[in-house]
Amino acid sequence: MKYKRILLKLSGEALSGKDNILDPVFLKETGENIKKCMDEGMQIAIVCGAGNIWRGGRQHGHNIDRVRGDHMGMMGTMINSLAIQDAIIKAGAPCVVMSAVPMTQICEVYSQYKAIEHLENGKAVVLACGTGYPFFTTDTGALLRAAEIKADVAMFAKNIDGIYDKDPAKYPDAVKYDRITYAEMLEKDLHAIDTAAGALGRENDLKVLMFRLDKPENIYTAAMDETVGTILEN
Secondary structure: OOOOEEEEEEOHHHHOOOOOOOOHHHHHHHHHHHHHHHHOOOEEEEEEOOOOOOOOOOOOOOOOOHHHHHHHHHHHHHHHHHHHHHHHHHHOOOEEEEEOOOOOOOOEEOOHHHHHHHHHOOOEEEEEOOOOOOOOOHHHHHHHHHHHOOOOEEEEEEOOOOEEOOOOOOOOOOOEEOEEEHHHHHHOOOOOOOHHHHHHHHHOOOOEEEEEOOOOHHHHHHHHOOOOOEEEEO
């Protein structure tokens, strides 16, 4: 076991299918791999993005008020969070959803102390609705929650396999880093995570492992061996 307590950030795009906002097979396998990590003794908290449903800051032609748009994004994270909860429970592990925005008929209200209690009692915890406030991305929310629950690592499962010196989708000669510091990332203006998230991680000395979630088994591999993807730290 490489890490004891993990904050796993799942991007919305990684969860989406070709024809649906959620890929049922991918969800099932993701739940099974989270359960596999828990069987090793790891404590897993999960934060979901909502890029497969809605992004408040990137509206693709819509002109919705930013605050209202961010609230829509929070609702999107709740949809993904309930889907992940269902996948984990069906894989055979206990799981609760906690929301930064009170939705008492759907899930518990987030409390860092209650979240830690759930983790120590062997439950996976899915943390929905980001920080609960507009103008913050789910990357920032994920690192905030990682700091609050005292995670050993924040594992960011995205649709790219690490941090590059430039956009690999545009530049074939882009070079992937195995390790990089927050200072280097901010200095080189690399957009691996947003600036607020980077500043939060740097200030709280959080370790981030960024890897690709094209295969759900990468979650288990990353949790057991940090040679996958890119390590971001001080």
